[in-house]
Amino acid sequence: MTSESYLSSLFSLDGLVAVVTGGSSGIGRAITGALTHAGASVVIVARREAELTATVDELTADGGRAAWVSADLGTREAARAAAEEAAGIFGEPDILVNCAGVNLRPPMSELDDAVWDTTMAVNLEAPFVLGQRFGPGMAERGFGRIIHVTSQQAHRAFVRSGAYGVSKGALESLARSQAEAWSPYGVTCNTLVPGFVPTPLNTRLSSDPEQVAALAARTMVGRNGLAGDFAGAAVFLASRASAYVTGQSLFVDGGLSVH
Numbered sequence: 001m002t003s004e005s006y007l008s009s010l011f012s013l014d015g016l017v018a019v020v021t022g023g024s025s026g027i028g029r030a031i032t033g034a035l036t037h038a039g040a041s042v043v044i045v046a047r048r049e050a051e052l053t054a055t056v057d058e059l060t061a062d063g064g065r066a067a068w069v070s071a072d073l074g075t076r077e078a079a080r081a082a083a084e085e086a087a088g089i090f091g092e093p094d095i096l097v098n099c100a101g102v103n104l105r106p107p108m109s110e111l112d113d114a115v116w117d118t119t120m121a122v123n124l125e126a127p128f129v130l131g132q133r134f135g136p137g138m139a140e141r142g143f144g145r146i147i148h149v150t151s152q153q154a155h156r157a158f159v160r161s162g163a164y165g166v167s168k169g170a171l172e173s174l175a176r177s178q179a180e181a182w183s184p185y186g187v188t189c190n191t192l193v194p195g196f197v198p199t200p201l202n203t204r205l206s207s208d209p210e211q212v213a214a215l216a217a218r219t220m221v222g223r224n225g226l227a228g229d230f231a232g233a234a235v236f237l238a239s240r241a242s243a244y245v246t247g248q249s250l251f252v253d254g255g256l257s258v259h
């Protein structure tokens with residue numbers, strides 16, 4: 001076996017179909033690019049049509065196969081409808097990446113029902129609905145990869161982690177429950193845990209140079225994350241290379257969580 005075919009047998013996503021929520025922005029955009037480069041056909045589910053069209057155009061120009069579904073994942077009905085539409089494009093997915101998320105950050109005493117409900121709907125319930133729609137089929141076909149993007153705040157309290165940390169903690173738990181149910185049938189379920197990555201999710205924090213520098217200093221690597229830092233980890237968790245890795249949290253955080 002040549003080195004090339006050895007690597008390909010481990011990491012190639014040729015012939016596989018992926019659904020990536022939030023795949024046209026930030027970390028999700030980097031993951032979408034990585035999966036298409038590795039050979040997967042990717043359906044991006046997010047809200048803004050202009051951004052979705054531009055992303056799919058870029059991916060296609062790079063030789064990738066991609067399409068989009070525009071949906072607001074803020075209700076279970078919309079998430080269900082988006083899953084149906086996504087499955088109708090390239091077929092039932094082999095890979096599901098739940099990357100769409102919101103972080104509204106009110107102080108704990110001001111955390112109201114509206115913030116709680118939106119946070120739970122997008123960060124937790126949509127991943128649940130998509131997992132219920134696609135997981136059983138993956139198990140029946142004997143191969144699947146479910147990847148949820150969580151947060152440091154799933155594991156520790158941060159300033160204003162309120163509803164966000166709760167949603168991400170529950171998402172870690174959902175990954176373990178899905179892993180317990182579907183791993184015997186070839187479906188691994190894991191989470192990717194970012195550190196701090198300046199993106200549209202955290203514009204207020206990322207436009208404060210002092211806080212940005214303080215967060216970088218808390219890592220071991222000495223810098224904050226870049227969306228591209230997630231490319232390798234996403235391909236690994238989506239590929240055959242990770243067949244014996246399930247129910248795990250993969251921290252892609254420059255050592256922030258252990259410093």
Ligand SMILES: NC(=O)c1ccc[n+]([C@@H]2O[C@H](COP(=O)([O-])OP(=O)(O)OC[C@H]3O[C@@H](n4cnc5c(N)ncnc54)[C@H](O)[C@@H]3O)[C@@H](O)[C@H]2O)c1
Nearest residue numbers: 022025026027072073074099100101151194196197199201
């Ligand atoms: N950036 C960080 O420092 C950081 C740290 C930890 C975890 N995360 C997680 O990474 C993921 C990606 O975030 P990002 O930092 O790339 O930010 P981002 O804002 O670039 O991406 C978030 C994505 O979620 C989508 N989204 C939000 N609400 C939606 C809704 N109602 N319906 C459909 N799509 C919706 C957005 O359109 C966007 O595509 C999120 O789940 C976030 O919680 C980010």
Ligand SMILES: O=C(O)[C@H](O)[C@@H](O)[C@H](O)[C@H](O)CO
Nearest residue numbers: 103151152153158196197202
């Ligand atoms: O979504 C998140 O998890 C945050 O945006 C991250 O950047 C950090 O966990 C935290 O905010 C650092 O204080």
